[in-house]
Amino acid sequence: MNALRVSGLAYAYPDGTQALFGVDLSLERGERVALLGPNGAGKTTLVLHLNGILTPGAGQVHVGGLEVGPARLREIRRRVGLVFQDPDDQLFMPTVREDVAFGPANLGLRGSELERRVKVALAKVGMAHAADRPPHHLSFGQRRRVAVATVLAMEPEILVLDEPSSNLDPASRRELSEILKNLDVTVLMVTHDLPYALEICERSLILSGGVVVADGPTPEILADGELLTRHRLELPYGFAVPGAQ
Amino acid sequence: MGAGHAHGRLYRAGDSIVHRLPPQCKLVAVVAFTLVVVATDRERFPAFAGYAALLIVVAAVAGIRPPFILRRMTVELPFVLFAVALPFLSPGPRVEVLGVWLSVDGLLAGWNILAKATLGVVASILLAATTEPRILLLGAARLRLPQLMVQIAMFMLRYADVIVEEMRRMKVARESRAFAARNLKQVPVIARSAGALFIRSYERGERVHLAMLSRGYTGTFPVIDDISASRWQWGIAGTLPLTALAILAGSLL
Amino acid sequence: MHVPDGFFTVPVSVSAAAVAVAGVTVCLRGARKELDDRTAPMAGLVAAFVFAVQMLNFPVAVGTSGHLLGGALAAILVGPYTGVLCIAVVLLVQALFFADGGLTALGVNIGLLGIVTVLVGYGVFRLVTRFAPRSRAAIGIGSFTAALISVPVSALVFTLLYAVGGTSSIEIGTVATAMVGVHTLIGIGEGLITMVAVSTVLAVRPDLVYGARALARPLLLRRADGSPIPADAERAEPRRRTRPVLIGGVVITLLLAGVVGFYASSSPDGLERVAADTGFDTQAKPHDLADSPLGDYGVKGVENERISVGLAGVIGVTITLLAGGGVAWAARRRTEHRRRAGRSAADA
Ligand SMILES: Nc1ncnc2c1ncn2[C@@H]1O[C@H](COP(=O)(O)OP(=O)(O)O)[C@@H](O)[C@H]1O
Ligand SMILES: [Mg+2]
Numbered sequence: 001m002n003a004l005r006v007s008g009l010a011y012a013y014p015d016g017t018q019a020l021f022g023v024d025l026s027l028e029r030g031e032r033v034a035l036l037g038p039n040g041a042g043k044t045t046l047v048l049h050l051n052g053i054l055t056p057g058a059g060q061v062h063v064g065g066l067e068v069g070p071a072r073l074r075e076i077r078r079r080v081g082l083v084f085q086d087p088d089d090q091l092f093m094p095t096v097r098e099d100v101a102f103g104p105a106n107l108g109l110r111g112s113e114l115e116r117r118v119k120v121a122l123a124k125v126g127m128a129h130a131a132d133r134p135p136h137h138l139s140f141g142q143r144r145r146v147a148v149a150t151v152l153a154m155e156p157e158i159l160v161l162d163e164p165s166s167n168l169d170p171a172s173r174r175e176l177s178e179i180l181k182n183l184d185v186t187v188l189m190v191t192h193d194l195p196y197a198l199e200i201c202e203r204s205l206i207l208s209g210g211v212v213v214a215d216g217p218t219p220e221i222l223a224d225g226e227l228l229t230r231h232r233l234e235l236p237y238g239f240a241v242p243g244a245q
Numbered sequence: 246m247g248a249g250h251a252h253g254r255l256y257r258a259g260d261s262i263v264h265r266l267p268p269q270c271k272l273v274a275v276v277a278f279t280l281v282v283v284a285t286d287r288e289r290f291p292a293f294a295g296y297a298a299l300l301i302v303v304a305a306v307a308g309i310r311p312p313f314i315l316r317r318m319t320v321e322l323p324f325v326l327f328a329v330a331l332p333f334l335s336p337g338p339r340v341e342v343l344g345v346w347l348s349v350d351g352l353l354a355g356w357n358i359l360a361k362a363t364l365g366v367v368a369s370i371l372l373a374a375t376t377e378p379r380i381l382l383l384g385a386a387r388l389r390l391p392q393l394m395v396q397i398a399m400f401m402l403r404y405a406d407v408i409v410e411e412m413r414r415m416k417v418a419r420e421s422r423a424f425a426a427r428n429l430k431q432v433p434v435i436a437r438s439a440g441a442l443f444i445r446s447y448e449r450g451e452r453v454h455l456a457m458l459s460r461g462y463t464g465t466f467p468v469i470d471d472i473s474a475s476r477w478q479w480g481i482a483g484t485l486p487l488t489a490l491a492i493l494a495g496s497l498l
Numbered sequence: 499m500h501v502p503d504g505f506f507t508v509p510v511s512v513s514a515a516a517v518a519v520a521g522v523t524v525c526l527r528g529a530r531k532e533l534d535d536r537t538a539p540m541a542g543l544v545a546a547f548v549f550a551v552q553m554l555n556f557p558v559a560v561g562t563s564g565h566l567l568g569g570a571l572a573a574i575l576v577g578p579y580t581g582v583l584c585i586a587v588v589l590l591v592q593a594l595f596f597a598d599g600g601l602t603a604l605g606v607n608i609g610l611l612g613i614v615t616v617l618v619g620y621g622v623f624r625l626v627t628r629f630a631p632r633s634r635a636a637i638g639i640g641s642f643t644a645a646l647i648s649v650p651v652s653a654l655v656f657t658l659l660y661a662v663g664g665t666s667s668i669e670i671g672t673v674a675t676a677m678v679g680v681h682t683l684i685g686i687g688e689g690l691i692t693m694v695a696v697s698t699v700l701a702v703r704p705d706l707v708y709g710a711r712a713l714a715r716p717l718l719l720r721r722a723d724g725s726p727i728p729a730d731a732e733r734a735e736p737r738r739r740t741r742p743v744l745i746g747g748v749v750i751t752l753l754l755a756g757v758v759g760f761y762a763s764s765s766p767d768g769l770e771r772v773a774a775d776t777g778f779d780t781q782a783k784p785h786d787l788a789d790s791p792l793g794d795y796g797v798k799g800v801e802n803e804r805i806s807v808g809l810a811g812v813i814g815v816t817i818t819l820l821a822g823g824g825v826a827w828a829a830r831r832r833t834e835h836r837r838r839a840g841r842s843a844a845d846a
Binding site: 279280287361368381385396398403407408448 | 584669
């Protein structure tokens with residue numbers, strides 16, 4: 001059984017803008033997959049379908065064999081953890097601790113188990129020392145890590161990150177990649193940061209114009225310069241894909 | 246963002262006994278106190294002095310300084326004007342005060358509004374100054390304020406900041422282009438800003454809400470803070486309205 | 499227009515609180531229909547927004563300025579039930595955190611600024627959009643008219659209420675004229691702002707305007723090659739029965755207004771007390787409104803004061819509910835009509 005399967009997914013926003021035109025993809029358990037694509041490709045729209053925030057206009061999403069739908073949202077949202085692009089959208093409680101506790105508390109956890117979840121999640125992202133600080137006093141990179149912790153505390157089966165490396169300085173970027181590589185959950189990482197995809201994910205998909213246009217091992221995808229150019233993706237100047245000629 | 250600027254001006258952090266009381270106790274105390282004040286006949290002047298003294302004691306215990314209270318009391322201003330106008334406008338018999346003929350009834354009515362409104366305003370100021378907005382809402386929820394309203398209020402407080410911030414930015418942008426609200430013709434400009442302001446704030450709020458939904462939020466905030474109140478705490482909070490009641494009873498003797 | 503403590507007599511404050519509680523209770527039930535998962539923060543945002551735009555003062559006449567009340571805007575954006583809740587929350591927060599509007603006057607404030615403006619605003623909006631073609635322009639005009647009318651009506655109700663149960667006597671005629679005059683001007687400002695705000699939102703996020711749901715068309719989905727994707731069979735909308743809620747609300751409101759008014763008035767209000775104590779009542783007329791049907795918050799011709807006050811509460815509530823009921827009925831007719839139209843279109 002796939003950890004995640006999306007089939008024939010199409011979606012139009014209420015104002016009539018159609019963002020997805022029939023997306024098909026699937027993830028195996030434990031895989032780390034990059035979802036590449038230019039701005040406006042529909043990446044965020046796709047991600048919002050994975051835990052039932054948006055309802056498909058056509059097609060289905062299955063998580064661990066369970067179809068995403070209104071009746072099963074609680075279970076789906078426990079299984080799929082979403083880290084949003086802007087940590088300021090994700091963090092809203094007065095302290096880091098309360099923010100990380102928010103998700104598991106919604107799942108009904110209280111007391112020592114709740115505390116354990118918070119402690120473990122913050123330790124995983126190296127932010128245990130900041131538990132009592134207000135999120136808006138942290139640096140951007142720290143806030144992004146706390147945002148990851150808020151989702152990890154729910155112990156999801158699939159971790160979905162929307163552009164996790166955007167706006168990070170090089171050190172924060174590296175710290176985050178260490179964290180992601182050491183997690184043993186299925187990861188879907190949305191990005192247009194190609195070297196980051198190469199570093200973290202063995203497999204990549206390209207979403208462009210609302211459909212998946214390529215799917216394969218990351219080095220192979222990144223080595224296909226013509227494919228990248230066609231979909232407005234670019235490697236940084238001077239970056240060569242190891243293994244490609 | 247979050248509990249930022251706008252409320253920073255309302256809440257004064259502190260560790261007094263007033264600060265530490267559970268929010269629901271303070272809420273009940275303030276409402277009950279205000280009820281006693283409002284129910285007092287307007288010509289029982291000593292009772293009002295007694296109420297004022299009570300609030301001064303609370304402020305002193307809580308360590309809330311008079312300048313802060315006075316500054317926040319400006320919300321009352323429009324009604325102060327109304328109260329001041331009453332002695333001139335009200336019909337009925339008149340008395341001469343400092344050479345001006347004023348309506349007796351108007352004087353009493355003006356005093357009535359002024360005294361009761363001021364006491365009510367100061368009581369609310371003290372409540373907000375000693376209780377974080379979020380905690381106060383938890384207290385209201387404990388007093389059975391419907392969940393949906395608590396939820397709306399939570400969102401509202403969270404976004405009051407965002408909106409005020411956006412508003413300030415848009416105002417700066419407007420005024421740096423030499424716009425000033427001077428007459429009715431400029432209403433359309435303000436109106437268009439209001440529309441843009443709404444969408445800007447909404448889209449920000451929407452993203453946060455989606456992030457909350459993603460973490461299993463279903464419309465009720467999980468209560469992690471334990472804010473249950475002991476008898477003793479209810480007793481402490483109760484001293485405010487009960488003393489007020491005693492003052493009222495005393496004034497009736 | 500945020501009424502502070504001590505502005506109205508105790509019986510009026512208490513009766514208004516009863517009406518407000520009943521109104522909010524009805525709205526809580528009704529709001530469940532209007533809100534879903536995604537629109538829940540809308541209510542909070544509308545509340546925050548109304549809160550914020552109440553700070554946007556615009557000039558009315560020499561030296562005076564007014565601000566939005568926001569009732570019509572809230573009703574059009576999130577629906578009438580949720581709209582009342584939004585305004586109620588705004589007023590609650592203003593009273594609790596900003597000391598703006600008295601805690602004991604909360605009932606009066608929710609009644610005047612929330613229930614009256616929303617009922618009048620949404621009622622007018624439905625009336626206008628009902629007889630106008632379904633278009634954005636009609637929504638704009640409806641919003642303008644709704645907001646424009648809601649403000650002076652609210653001011654008028656305020657004046658009446660004050661004449662009935664204010665803590666000072668006023669020349670009802672003069673004050674009403676002045677209040678309605680000034681508030682018509684404020685209403686024009688509010689109307690413009692509401693119209694433009696609603697139109698702006700409608701242009702960018704049509705899904706966010708409750709009052710414009712009639713404009714929504716089913717979205718056409720295409721595949722990447724441009725071929726249309728056939729729409730899924732429409733999920734049947736569960737119909738909720740609102741009648742028990744409505745009837746329950748009416749009964750509770752009437753009971754509260756009647757019973758509470760009955761008890762609240764067992765002590766004479768401050769003004770009458772003073773008049774009696776000082777002997778004014780022998781020379782000056784105690785109230786200027788004594789000649790109006792609901793004057794002195796009692797019904798003329800009913801001797802027992804407590805019964806008459808209770809009765810006045812019941813009559814006031816009945817009038818309010820009839821107005822509200824008319825709006826709700828119109829809204830239902832409209833929905834039903836649309837549902838039927840939709841079905842016959844699907845059959846064809
Ligand atoms: N709330 C919305 N309403 C209407 N259109 C939207 C909305 N959000 C995104 N879109 C449109 O949908 C398309 C895909 O957007 P998005 O999924 O955010 O792209 P990406 O995340 O890949 O940059 C874009 O054309 C965007 O303009
Ligand atoms: Mg995106």
